[in-house]
Amino acid sequence: MVEIIDGKKEAKHLNEITKQHIEKLAKSGIVPGIAVIIVGHDQASERYVRMKDKKARSLGIYSIMKHFENDISETDLIKSINELNHDPKINGILVQLPLPSHINEQNIIQSIDPKKDVDGFHPLNIGKLFLNLNEQFPVACTPKGIMTLLAAYQVNLNGANVVVIGRSPIVGKPLLALLLNANASVTCLHSHSENITLHTKKADLVISAVGNANTLNDNHFKPGAYVIDAGQNLDINGKLVGDVSYDQNSKNIGFITPVPGGVGPMTIATLMQQTVEMCEWSHVE
Numbered sequence: 695m696v697e698i699i700d701g702k703k704e705a706k707h708l709n710e711i712t713k714q715h716i717e718k719l720a721k722s723g724i725v726p727g728i729a730v731i732i733v734g735h736d737q738a739s740e741r742y743v744r745m746k747d748k749k750a751r752s753l754g755i756y757s758i759m760k761h762f763e764n765d766i767s768e769t770d771l772i773k774s775i776n777e778l779n780h781d782p783k784i785n786g787i788l789v790q791l792p793l794p795s796h797i798n799e800q801n802i803i804q805s806i807d808p809k810k811d812v813d814g815f816h817p818l819n820i821g822k823l824f825l826n827l828n829e830q831f832p833v834a835c836t837p838k839g840i841m842t843l844l845a846a847y848q849v850n851l852n853g854a855n856v857v858v859i860g861r862s863p864i865v866g867k868p869l870l871a872l873l874l875n876a877n878a879s880v881t882c883l884h885s886h887s888e889n890i891t892l893h894t895k896k897a898d899l900v901i902s903a904v905g906n907a908n909t910l911n912d913n914h915f916k917p918g919a920y921v922i923d924a925g926q927n928l929d930i931n932g933k934l935v936g937d938v939s940y941d942q943n944s945k946n947i948g949f950i951t952p953v954p955g956g957v958g959p960m961t962i963a964t965l966m967q968q969t970v971e972m973c974e975w976s977h978v979e
């Protein structure tokens with residue numbers, strides 16, 4: 695029997711805690727603020743951004759959205775980010791990725807004030823994460839949310855054999871650092887990796903962030919394995935599915951995050967949590 699790791703439930707719990715922090719700040723007249731920038735009209739991106747805005751507002755976070763046409767220049771986009779860098783009402787700036795190909799993503803990410811980099815994508819914050827510095831800095835929300843979920847399910851990472859599939863700067867790489875910092879033994883696989891099963895069969899925990907349906911199935915895992923599926927894919931019927939195909943009776947998978955209802959809701963809840971944390975950090979400095 696496969697047990698479900700309920701990301702929706704944990705996200706709700708995390709949002710309740712975030713709400714308490716917001717209420718406490720409100721007593722000092724402080725309202726945390728987030729700005730989300732989106733370029734172009736990609737349907738999935740517009741949908742994610744709306745979900746973030748709606749959640750922020752429902753929690754009492756000041757939320758603004760800047761929607762630009764596909765042909766905005768890199769200079770104009772940076773100008774808009776600069777305004778937000780200097781806006782005292784804004785604690786977190788998120789630029790939805792991917793951006794159109796005429797815009798250099800690194801130039802955009804690096805124009806965000808690292809103290810407002812709520813996505814944790816700025817090289818300074820990624821560097822701090824890899825160095826495991828003992829200070830407060832933002833961390834990419836999907837990996838951070840996965841760590842919160844693992845903690846909620848009391849998954850022991852100390853010395854555990856963990857396989858991460860995917861090495862993007864949004865999911866795989868920051869996850870690798872977080873797991874290493876939590877004393878796991880981590881293997882990171884990617885499109886050049888040979889014999890994926892050899893690695894996954896030995897893993898206590900497998901985290902998949904590939905972006906292809908049916909990348910993994912029950913035969914890839916050792917009995918009782920924990921599986922975190924970060925994939926968001928549309929199957930042939932247009933249904934949202936993860937990277938892992940399985941059913942209730944799968945023999946090996948012990949615990950798994952469903953798609954939808956696993957990593958996705960944790961990402962949004964973590965974005966809200968981190969916006970509020972960054973507001974708190976800015977007021978104690």
Ligand SMILES: NC(=O)C1=CN([C@@H]2O[C@H](COP(=O)(O)OP(=O)(O)OC[C@H]3O[C@@H](n4cnc5c(N)ncnc54)[C@H](OP(=O)(O)O)[C@@H]3O)[C@@H](O)[C@H]2O)C=CC1
Binds near residue numbers: 862903
């Ligand atoms: N739930 C959530 O909150 C979030 C979900 N996602 C989802 O996670 C997935 C990954 O996203 P993202 O990291 O941005 O995607 P990228 O496309 O940037 O990265 C995919 C990674 O998977 C690797 N890969 C591709 N094919 C294989 C394969 N056959 N075997 C092993 N590794 C492979 C790639 O290797 P290489 O580096 O060699 O190209 C790459 O490192 C997507 O479905 C995305 O929608 C993303 C962000 C948040």
Ligand SMILES: Nc1nc(=O)c2c([nH]1)NC[C@@H]1CN(c3ccc(C(=O)N[C@@H](CCC(=O)O)C(=O)O)cc3)C=[N+]21
Binds near residue numbers: 788
């Ligand atoms: N700067 C930036 N930061 C990001 O964090 C970022 C990004 N760009 N670009 C795209 C990816 C993708 N991503 C998701 C967030 C939530 C869900 C999510 O909530 N998924 C729901 C289902 C959503 C639905 O109903 O369509 C679930 O899995 O249950 C999915 C994917 C954040 N990303």
